[in-house]
Amino acid sequence: MNLERFKLIVESYGADSQQWSGDERVEALEFSRTSSDAMSLLDQAAELDQHLALFELPNSELSVRRIEMGILSAFKQESLKQGTLERLLNWVLPDFDDLAHTLWRPTLVACMPLLLGVAIGLMLTNNTYELSSDEELSLLAFTDPVSEEWSNE
């Protein structure tokens, strides 16, 4: 360590040795104890440090809260901006990186027409027209049991 390097350190980082580079701190501190010029440089830098310390920011709790609220509301808006179709597409089409984990999604979507067909089919079979007892009797009356027997023979 020499005076030139010490001057550069103090003029750049100030008098607080904690601000100095860790590699040079011990050497620079030792040098400052042995050199009167170094001591004088430290005093000058300390004066500026004291001035800089005067610039304290006012309480900014409200600002911080406003920032956080703003970010969270931007988040909500962003998720609302996505339309239903876009959200469905995002859900159906997996991220390329995560394809293996989300392969079930397109498979399930591909099965959906089949499932829909089965559901419609089941609904139709349940809704078949049931005859009342009177309608059943009148239908029987139109059949000709004798001719049926002859045709069988």
Added chain:
Amino acid sequence: MVEEDERQIIERILAGSDLAFRKILDLHTQRIFNYVRRMTSNSIEAEDLAQETFIRFWVSRDRFDPDRVKLTTWLHRIAHNLCIDYFRRRQLQERQVPVQSDSQDSPDTDYELSIRAAVVNKALMTLSERQRSAIVLCHYQNFSQHDAAHILGLSVHALESLLRRGRSKLKQILAEELE
């Protein structure tokens, strides 16, 4: 590079957890606001820029590598770039619509800060953006030389040079103003 707790939070953020992101907000909002506030000298603009910092971080979170850089350094780098954009925009606006000579001062400075703090603030605002940023990062935000240089995209040697010139200019101004 990062502590275990922070690493877990970051991993959850990278996986898209907004709850983890809220935790990061709790931990870093104040510090980022202080940096931007000292850079712009305007609380309202600083709120907007701090907000934008976190939104940009979230949007481009997959670009953040916790093994290479600390989260706080990364956030400050985003904030610094936003400040530079802000100053460029303002310069352009001032060229188009000339404003009064005290445009460097924010409307709230004198009301919010004590007189002596306002003097230091004013002196800081006379520095170039890079000199001011170097001093704010090293002196007020307590970054190491290496991290401050990373935020500014400079070598440590170039950072030292900025700091030295900035402090020298401040010394002259404050000696006149505070005596």
